[in-house]
Structure formats: structure tokens, C-alpha cells
Amino acid sequence: MGESIFQQYMRKRNNIVKNRKILQNTHIPEQLPHRKEQIDKIASVISIALSGEKPSNIMVYGKTGTGKTATLHYIGKELKKADPKEMNCSFIYVNCEVVDTPYGVLYNIGNQVTVDPGQKIPFTGWSFEKVYSVLVDMIDNEDKVYVVVLDEIDRMVFKKGDDIFYYLTKINENLKKSKVSLVGISNDMKFLELLEPKARSRLGGESLVFPPYSKLELEDILQERADIAFDPNSIDKSVIPYCAAIAARVDGDARIALDLLRTAADIAERNGDSVITDAHVKSAKNSIEFDVVSEAIKTLSSQSKVVLMSIMLISEKELKMTTGDVYTKYSEISDYCGLSRLTQRRVTDLISELDMMGIINASVKSFGCAGRTKEIELSVPKEMCSLLKNDPLFKNLDRSVRTGQTKLI
DNA sequence: CATCCACAGGAAGATCTGGTAG
DNA sequence: CTACCAGATCTTCCTGTGGATG
Numbered sequence: 001m002g003e004s005i006f007q008q009y010m011r012k013r014n015n016i017v018k019n020r021k022i023l024q025n026t027h028i029p030e031q032l033p034h035r036k037e038q039i040d041k042i043a044s045v046i047s048i049a050l051s052g053e054k055p056s057n058i059m060v061y062g063k064t065g066t067g068k069t070a071t072l073h074y075i076g077k078e079l080k081k082a083d084p085k086e087m088n089c090s091f092i093y094v095n096c097e098v099v100d101t102p103y104g105v106l107y108n109i110g111n112q113v114t115v116d117p118g119q120k121i122p123f124t125g126w127s128f129e130k131v132y133s134v135l136v137d138m139i140d141n142e143d144k145v146y147v148v149v150l151d152e153i154d155r156m157v158f159k160k161g162d163d164i165f166y167y168l169t170k171i172n173e174n175l176k177k178s179k180v181s182l183v184g185i186s187n188d189m190k191f192l193e194l195l196e197p198k199a200r201s202r203l204g205g206e207s208l209v210f211p212p213y214s215k216l217e218l219e220d221i222l223q224e225r226a227d228i229a230f231d232p233n234s235i236d237k238s239v240i241p242y243c244a245a246i247a248a249r250v251d252g253d254a255r256i257a258l259d260l261l262r263t264a265a266d267i268a269e270r271n272g273d274s275v276i277t278d279a280h281v282k283s284a285k286n287s288i289e290f291d292v293v294s295e296a297i298k299t300l301s302s303q304s305k306v307v308l309m310s311i312m313l314i315s316e317k318e319l320k321m322t323t324g325d326v327y328t329k330y331s332e333i334s335d336y337c338g339l340s341r342l343t344q345r346r347v348t349d350l351i352s353e354l355d356m357m358g359i360i361n362a363s364v365k366s367f368g369c370a371g372r373t374k375e376i377e378l379s380v381p382k383e384m385c386s387l388l389k390n391d392p393l394f395k396n397l398d399r400s401v402r403t404g405q406t407k408l409i
Numbered sequence: 410c411a412t413c414c415a416c417a418g419g420a421a422g423a424t425c426t427g428g429t430a431g
Numbered sequence: 432c433t434a435c436c437a438g439a440t441c442t443t444c445c446t447g448t449g450g451a452t453g
Binding site for chain 1: 435436437438441442443444447448449450451
Binding site: 122123124125126322323324344345348349352364366367368369370371372373374 | 413
């Protein structure tokens with residue numbers, strides 16, 4: 001009586017993790033192991049911002065989880081330490097994967113520049129030119145250097161937002177007092193080639209590459225955080241090398257290594273175990289993979305769900321299929337679900353999207369006289385399909401359609 | 410070696426959503 | 432209310448193409 005339902009869980013939890021925040025991949029540690037060279041290089045370029053001069057633009061390349069974002073956040077923190085009141089220099093960070101439109105980038109920068117709420121740029125409604133000129137005014141209000149970091153900058157070009165870079169690189173020509181220095185972070189080494197030439201020549205200044213972490217470097221990174229996050233007795237010696245080994249196989253991605261360690265600790269705690277073991281890491285690996293895919297499937301648009309459902313139903317009988325097969329099945333199901341039927345052109349795009357998300361595998365292949373089309377194959381385990389079948393969208397889908405017994409096929 | 414299938418995928422533009430501005 | 436804006440979504444129209452087949 002009177003006991004909260006949560007108390008049983010709290011008693012069961014034996015708190016292996018002392019400091020959970022340390023294990024989040026958003027956490028910026030005091031020291032970034034094995035990134036001294038890159039930090040020095042960037043710092044040496046950026047440092048003149050502190051005396052009010054404009055540093056060259058910088059391009060940073062490296063695969064996911066190689067510490068690019070963490071390094072830049074670290075630089076930002078150090079800049080703030082050197083100039084706490086931001087008299088000469090402000091640091092602005094925008095993640096282009098999150099904001100992802102030209103308007104959104106300007107909006108985001110603008111609302112980090114200004115402190116005056118009456119000056120805020122609205123979320124939508126203004127013309128691009130207006131936002132740009134307001135932003136220029138805001139920046140020129142002061143007399144200082146803005147270091148603007150554009151993370152995942154390659155996503156923007158991919159989404160056809162080329163001219164935003166043109167505008168940002170020429171912004172200094174419209175400024176009288178302040179200056180803007182750009183730092184672009186890209187996962188793709190070919191980023192500059194994809195850019196329009198006029199923006200390319202302006203954006204390219206210094207450039208540097210973050211190599212993937214080796215297995216041993218990953219171990220250092222994990223060890224450093226584990227020392228703070230866990231009691232040394234609550235983690236098996238083999239756990240850190242094991243996490244590092246898995247992540248090293250995926251392009252030395254430190255984010256994956258940290259996710260594994262954190263999830264393994266969570267699982268151990270939830271089970272009421274007192275020590276984290278390799279077995280926990282193994283189930284962490286499965287659980288992460290499952291979560292990523294199921295989250296992706298849940299957030300698909302209705303039309304994409306129907307396309308994926310079609311692929312799943314066909315693959316119950318046939319492993320591989322063509323765009324035409326999918327479209328036939330798609331037409332049938334979308335009618336059943338009461339959705340409007342999209343054109344085949346649009347469905348090919350939806351198939352390509354599913355391919356890029358890694359849920360399916362689709363590659364163009366020529367079958368001679370049987371034409372040239374995409375060969376499509378499900379690339380997640382069959383068990384994932386049940387997730388989709390329970391979706392309210394398909395609750396009226398009758399069994400004959402599900403099992404492919406209809407004459408329509 | 411030309412043909413021809415069954416699409417791929419680019420370009421341009423229409424439609425819709427959710428917002429500002431006057 | 433109308434006029435307008437950016438962006439997502441989708442359509443219409445289109446040209447391009449790898450390789451088995453005749």
C-alpha cells in the first residue's frame with residue numbers, strides 16, 4: 001500500500017551506470033583522444049577570429065563517427081572560454097541533416113545570432129531574399145567574427161539546395177563590420193565536386209580529413225568514458241575490446257561503439273545483473289539494429305508503407321522481384337486501403353528511398369529482352385514484417401490479399 | 410550487330426500544407 | 432479576406448539504356 005509502481009523497478013536496478021550522460025554520443029568529453037592533430041589544425045586557422053579577423057573557410061571530411069562534430073563542438077567551447085562575452089567572435093552550429101532546407105539554414109543561423117525576440121525570423125512565410133537581408137542586418141549589427149559550422153553539409157546539396165552555399169559564401173561582400181567564416185562538415189569526400197563551381201571556389205579554403213578510428217583508438221575512447229561512467233568491477237575486461245571490434249568493422253564509427261556500450265549497460269541493469277558481459281553487448285547489437293529499422297518503418301509515410309507492404313507480401317513467395325511486380329501489388333493494396341493510387345514514376349522514387357534507408361535492396365539490372373529494371377529484395381529479417389502488418393493502415397486488408405491468394409496477381 | 414523490352418530517372422510544373430503580411 | 436512564400440509530394444512528359452534475342 002502506498003508504494004509507487006516504479007519502486008519495484010528502482011529496487012531491481014542496481015545502478016551499474018553512475019553517470020549516464022557520459023555515454024551519450026552527444027556528450028563532449030573534456031579530452032578528445034586521437035584527434036589532437038585535427039584540433040590543432042582547426043584551432044590554428046580559427047584562432048585569428050579572436051582578434052577580430054576573418055579566418056579562412058574550412059572543409060572537414062570524414063565518415064560518420066570519426067569525431068568531426070565532437071571536435072567542432074570542442075572548438076566552439078574553447079572559443080567561448082577564450083572570449084566568454086563573445087566580444088570578438090561567436091560560434092554558430094547548424095546541423096543540415098536536422099534543418100535540411102535552405103530557408104531553414106538561414107532561419108537557424110539568424111535565430112542564433114540575435115538575442116532580441118522582436119527580431120526573430122518566422123519559421124515560414126517570408127521570402128528567401130527577405131530572410132537573407134534580415135540576416136545580413138542582424139550580423140552587421142555587431143562588429144565581430146561569426147564562425148558558422150554547417151554540419152552534414154552534403155545533405156543539403158543532395159536535397160538540391162545549392163544556392164544556399166552561394167549566398168553564405170558571398171555574405172561577406174554584403175557585410176560592412178562583421179565577418180562570417182564557414183566551416184563545412186561532410187561525410188562525403190566528393191562534396192566539393194558536387195557543388196556548383198561558383199560556390200566551390202569560395203567555400204574551398206583549408207581542408208582536412210578525419211580518418212576512421214582504429215580498433216585500439218576506439219578502445220581508448222570507450223575506456224576513458226567507462227572509467228567515469230562505471231565502477232571498474234561492474235564491467236568485464238573483454239567488453240570494451242568487443243564493442244571496439246564491432247565498431248571498427250563499421251568504418252571505425254565511435255558512435256556505434258558508444259551506443260553498444262551504453263545499451264549493453266542498460267540491458268545489464270534491466271536484467272538485474274551486476275556485471276556487464278559480452279552477452280549483453282551481443283543483445284545490445286541486436287536490439288539497436290531492431291530499433292533503428294522499426295523506428296524507420298514506423299515513421300514512413302502511408303504510401304511508402306504500402307510500397308513496403310507490397311514488397312514484403314511478394315517476398316513471402318519470391319525472394320526477388322521487379323518494379324513492375326511491386327507496382328501491380330501496390331495498386332491492389334492501395335485501393336484496399338482507400339489511398340489514392342500513385343503513378344509508377346512516383347513509386348520508383350519511393351522504392352529508391354526505401355533502398356537508401358537500407359530496408360530493401362534495389363539495383364538496376366538488365367534482363368535482355370525482358371527489359372531493364374530494378375531487382376528488388378527485402379534486406380531486413382522477415383520478423384520485421386509483423387511490425388508493418390499490425391499497422392492500423394492495414395487492419396482492413398483481408399487475408400486473401402495478405403497471402404496473395406487473389407486472382408488480381 | 411541491330412533491335413527492343415521494361416523500365417530508370419531527369420525536367421518542369423501542378424497541387425497541397427502551413428505559415429506571414431497587410 | 433487575399434496575396435504570397437517555401438517546401439513536400441506527386442504527375443506528365445520525356446530521353447536513355449544493358450544485354451538476350453532474333
